[in-house]
Amino acid sequence: MGEMTALTWMIALPLLATPAIYLIGRLARDSSRAARWTALIALLLAWIPFAQAAADLHDSGTQIYTLGAIALRLDDFALLLAALSLGLGTLVTLYSGPYMQAEDGQEKYYASLVAVVGVMIGLGCAADLFNLWVWFEAMAVGTFLLVAFYHEQPASLEAGVKYLVQSAVGSVLVLLGIALVLAETGTLDLAAIRAEASSTTLLLAAGALMTIGFGVKVAMVPMHTWLPDAHSQAPSGISAMLSGVVIEAGLVALLRALGALGGVTGSWGELLMLFGALNMVAGNLLALRQQQVKRLLAYSSLAHIGYMLLGVGIAVYAREAAGAQGALFHMLNHGLMKGLAFLAAGALLYTLHIAAGDHGPLTVRDLDGAASRYPLIALGLSVAVLGLGGLPPLAGFMSKWQIFAAGFETRNHWIEALAIFAGLNSVLSLGYYAPLVNAAYRHAPSEAVRRGKPVPALLQVPVIALTVAVVAVGVWPPLLQWLSEPAGRALLAAFGF
Amino acid sequence: MSTLEIMLVSAFALVGAGLYGLLITRNLIKVVIALQIMVKGALVALVAAGQASDQLALGQSLAMTVIVADTVVAVIGLAFAVQVKRVRGTLDLRALAELRG
Numbered sequence: 001m002g003e004m005t006a007l008t009w010m011i012a013l014p015l016l017a018t019p020a021i022y023l024i025g026r027l028a029r030d031s032s033r034a035a036r037w038t039a040l041i042a043l044l045l046a047w048i049p050f051a052q053a054a055a056d057l058h059d060s061g062t063q064i065y066t067l068g069a070i071a072l073r074l075d076d077f078a079l080l081l082a083a084l085s086l087g088l089g090t091l092v093t094l095y096s097g098p099y100m101q102a103e104d105g106q107e108k109y110y111a112s113l114v115a116v117v118g119v120m121i122g123l124g125c126a127a128d129l130f131n132l133w134v135w136f137e138a139m140a141v142g143t144f145l146l147v148a149f150y151h152e153q154p155a156s157l158e159a160g161v162k163y164l165v166q167s168a169v170g171s172v173l174v175l176l177g178i179a180l181v182l183a184e185t186g187t188l189d190l191a192a193i194r195a196e197a198s199s200t201t202l203l204l205a206a207g208a209l210m211t212i213g214f215g216v217k218v219a220m221v222p223m224h225t226w227l228p229d230a231h232s233q234a235p236s237g238i239s240a241m242l243s244g245v246v247i248e249a250g251l252v253a254l255l256r257a258l259g260a261l262g263g264v265t266g267s268w269g270e271l272l273m274l275f276g277a278l279n280m281v282a283g284n285l286l287a288l289r290q291q292q293v294k295r296l297l298a299y300s301s302l303a304h305i306g307y308m309l310l311g312v313g314i315a316v317y318a319r320e321a322a323g324a325q326g327a328l329f330h331m332l333n334h335g336l337m338k339g340l341a342f343l344a345a346g347a348l349l350y351t352l353h354i355a356a357g358d359h360g361p362l363t364v365r366d367l368d369g370a371a372s373r374y375p376l377i378a379l380g381l382s383v384a385v386l387g388l389g390g391l392p393p394l395a396g397f398m399s400k401w402q403i404f405a406a407g408f409e410t411r412n413h414w415i416e417a418l419a420i421f422a423g424l425n426s427v428l429s430l431g432y433y434a435p436l437v438n439a440a441y442r443h444a445p446s447e448a449v450r451r452g453k454p455v456p457a458l459l460q461v462p463v464i465a466l467t468v469a470v471v472a473v474g475v476w477p478p479l480l481q482w483l484s485e486p487a488g489r490a491l492l493a494a495f496g497f
Numbered sequence: 498m499s500t501l502e503i504m505l506v507s508a509f510a511l512v513g514a515g516l517y518g519l520l521i522t523r524n525l526i527k528v529v530i531a532l533q534i535m536v537k538g539a540l541v542a543l544v545a546a547g548q549a550s551d552q553l554a555l556g557q558s559l560a561m562t563v564i565v566a567d568t569v570v571a572v573i574g575l576a577f578a579v580q581v582k583r584v585r586g587t588l589d590l591r592a593l594a595e596l597r598g
Contacts, residue, residue, distance in 0.1 A: 130559055137566045144573050151580050158593040161577050165528060168570055169519070172512060172535045175563060179508070179542035182559075183501060186550035229596045 006052035007063045007074045007125065010082065013049065014118030017042030018111045025107020032106040036097050039110035043090045043117065050086055054079055064127070071127040071189070076486035077494065078124035080328055081252050083483055084335045085245045089117035091462040092237040095343055098456040099237060099350055109149055109235075116142035116241065120249045128188040129178050129257060133171070136253050140167045140217070143246055146238045147230045153359050159229035166226045170216030177209035177257070193260040194496050203264045210257045211271065217250030220275045220309070221282040224302055228286075231298035232361070236346020239294060243301045243342060244335035251308060251331070259494035262316075268495075269317030272309045273418060279306030280425040287432045292361040293345045296432055297338065300388060303429060304334045310422055311403035315488065318410045319497040325481075325488030326402030332480045333387070333395040333473060340466035341384035347377045347459045351452045367436060369445030374455055378440040380463040385433040387470050390426040395473040395480075400426060504545030511538030525581055525588045529574040536567045 004012070017038065025035030053074060056063055063074040074082075093113060100106055116139060123135035144167075148160030182188055184203050185196040197203055212223065219227040227247070231239050258268050283302025290296035311327025314320075348370060349362040371378035387394035400422075407419030473479050498506075515535030522528055540560045547556015578588060585592045 130562070134562060134566065137570070141566075141569050141573065144570075148577065148580075152584060154581075154584050154593060155595055157577060157581050157584060158596055161525065161528075161574075161581070161590070161593065164570065164574055164577065165519070165532065168532045168574075169516070169535065171570075172515075172532075172539045175536075175539035176508065176512065176542050178559075179539065179546040180505075181546075182543070182552075182556070183505075183546035183549040186552070188555075233596070 005063065005065055006049040006056055007072060008065050009049035010046055010053050011072070011118055011122045011125065013046045014042055014114045014121070018115040018118070021114060022107050022111040025110065032101065035107040035110045036093070039114050040090070040093050042114055043086065043093055046086055046118075047090075050082060053082075070131055072122070072125040072131075073127040074125050075494075076483075076490040077252070077328075078121075080332065080483045080487040081124035081245075081249060082121040084248065084332055085117050085120040088241060088244050088335055088339050089113065091339065091343070091465065092241055095240075095346075095459060095462040096235070096237045098459045099346060099354075100235060102354075103149075108145065112142045112145045113238070113241070116146070116246070120245060123249050124252055126256070127190055129181060129190060129193065129260065130188050132190075132253055132256055133174055133178060136174070136214070136217070136250070137171055139246065139249060140171065143238075143242065147234045147242070149235055149238065150233070150359065153233070155229075155359075156233045159226075159233035163226045163230040166216050166223070170213040170223070172213070173209045174213035174257075177206040177213060180206035180209070181261070190256060190260040190494070194262055197261055197263050199264055203261060207258060207261045207264055207268070210261075211254065214250055214254035214257060215275070217247065218254055219247055219250075219279075219302055219305060221278040221302065224279075224282070227302065228295050228298040231301065232292060232294040236294070236342055236349060239298070239346070240339040240342035243298065244339040247301065247305060248308075248331050248335065251305065255312060255491060256494060259491070259496070262495035262497070269313045269315070272313030272316060273415070274313075276306045276309030276311075276313055277418060277421065279303060279309060280422060281306075284425050284428050284432075287429070290432070291363050291365075293364060293367065293436065294342065294349070294362060296364075296436075297341050297345065300429065300432070301334075301338060303425065304330070304338070304388065306425075307400060307403055307422060308334070310418065311406065312491070314403070314406050314410060314415060315492060316495055316497075317415070318406075318412075319492070320406065320409065321488045321492050322409060323403060323406035323488075324491045325485050326399055326406050328487045328491065329402055329477070329481060329484035330396075330399035332484055333399045333470075336466055336469050336473065337384050337387045337394075337396055340380055340463065340470060341388065343466065344377050344381035344384060344463050347455050347463060348374065348381075350459065351455050352448045355453055364435060364439055366446060366448050367439040368443035369449050370440045372445055373449050373452060376460055377455055377463060380467045382437045382440060383467050383470050385436050387474065389430040389433040391430075393471075393474045395470045395477075398474055398477045501545055501549040504541060504548075508538045508542035508545065511535070511541060514538075523590045525578040525590060526575070528590070529571055529578065532574065533567070533571060536563065539563065
């Protein structure tokens with residue numbers, strides 16, 4: 001057994017904190033406050049090993065920790081997922097304090113939230129295929145509980161059941177793929193599989209099974225039907241986590257698995273681009289007709305996964321890191337922007353509905369005139385959706401631009417057409433983002449807004465922090481590109497290019 | 498047919514049977530059972546793969562891990578079933594179809 005290093009502490013801290021949060025929450029007199037503070041302290045402490053691990057990675061290259069036959073490997077790609085998951089996890093924990101204050105069973109909420117953060121960091125570091133599946137399944141279990149947290153609400157239960165059934169089928173398909181890989185190559189280590197893998201039918205079938213299986217969690221169209229329900233019915237902080245990190249963690253798992261099978265066929269890049277195009281169109285068209293804000297944002301996640309798939313597909317096709325760097329930069333930006341959008345929409349949902357004991361959805365109409373009463377929240381929501389729509393100088397523009405530019409650098413007419421198509425999709429998406437801003441700023445205040453109570457100050461802190469971040473990254477992209485540039489190279493290295 | 502082929506065909510048949518069950522049933526408990534049948538297919542495939550690559554112990558330990566992870570999923574599925582019965586008074590999934598669009 002190896003020494004505990006920064007890498008293992010980064011994963012172990014949140015996982016060790018999980019039972020502690022539950023027990024402290026159960027035993028303490030003021031249970032919800034105790035659980036919240038323990039969760040927040042655990043996540044803040046996890047930043048120390050994270051910084052140490054990032055420094056170790058920078059100084060001495062890929063960090064490896066072995067326990068018997070199991071290995072954890074921290075490369076730049078894993079570091080990016082860890083940063084996204086810890087960053088959004090910390091803000092969401094802060095945000096959940098006021099948002100969840102009236103709910104029962106908060107110790108379970110915070111325990112699951114912190115566990116999911118730890119598990120996602122571990123998922124990025126998995127070095128063998130089965131280990132990857134175990135982290136993936138653990139992430140699924142944690143998120144089932146969080147999606148159905150309002151377990152007295154039929155709509156939440158429905159979303160939970162749909163999510164559970166589709167995820168479980170996906171994970172069985174991944175297992176079949178793993179079995180085929182083991183039978184064919186005799187190993188499960190990702191690097192060893194890449195060395196062993198030749199172009200056989202069984203391995204091709206394994207790649208297809210894993211694409212579908214992990215694709216359920218990534219919400220690749222047509223395996224996306226659970227996503228709008230789960231993301232809109234979960235508590236708003238969890239919606240931010242699901243949309244900003246969890247589906248991206250699924251994408252990381254998919255890319256790790258396909259990377260190991262990189263030599264089996266030259267067509268993974270085309271496959272990813274095809275799914276990217278499907279996701280963009282389906283996500284944008286379905287979002288256009290939504291009247292519920294959280295459901296609209298959930299559908300827009302489909303479109304954004306599409307941009308990421310396109311960028312990664314371009315990189316794998318052209319064997320150039322530029323597309324992957326753009327896609328991973330977009331992954332970080334999407335986490336910030338979609339996190340901000342869900343937290344800001346959640347703040348309005350909280351004051352207009354939940355604080356009044358009503359579990360109805362936040363509709364676009366409820367936003368009417370919100371800027372006059374809730375200027376900071378309306379500003380946050382507007383910055384988030386305009387950034388998602390790709391308006392300069394916000395973060396979303398920079399990363400989409402990087403992906404499209406990578407597409408044009410391939411000098412392939414099909415890919416150039418696809419990049420133009422993605423740009424048009426981005427314009428189309430303003431068709432549902434702009435009405436939100438319009439309603440908040442230009443409409444007369446609705447009855448709900450006029451009667452609404454003020455937003456608790458703590459609920460505003462994460463919203464303000466993310467608003468500043470979205471603008472700052474847009475103006476000065478290197479703020480996050482120090483993570484995404486090496487991560488893009490690490491991703492291509494995982495494919496063996 | 499080699500042993501591996503026979504095992505893999507039966508594994509896929511089990512997964513197919515589970516998937517078919519999943520598609521035709523509307524009862525939440527039967528849905529969980531159908532999911533369990535699918536996972537059993539995956540277990541057969543894992544053990545067969547372990548044997549085919551001369552690492553039977555590895556295949557078996559993978560199968561054990563999957564049983565543990567899968568039990569957790571089944572427990573959550575059944576917990577949802579209890580809650581659905583409490584809230585809706587029935588286990589029929591058609592009573593749970595509100596979210597659309």
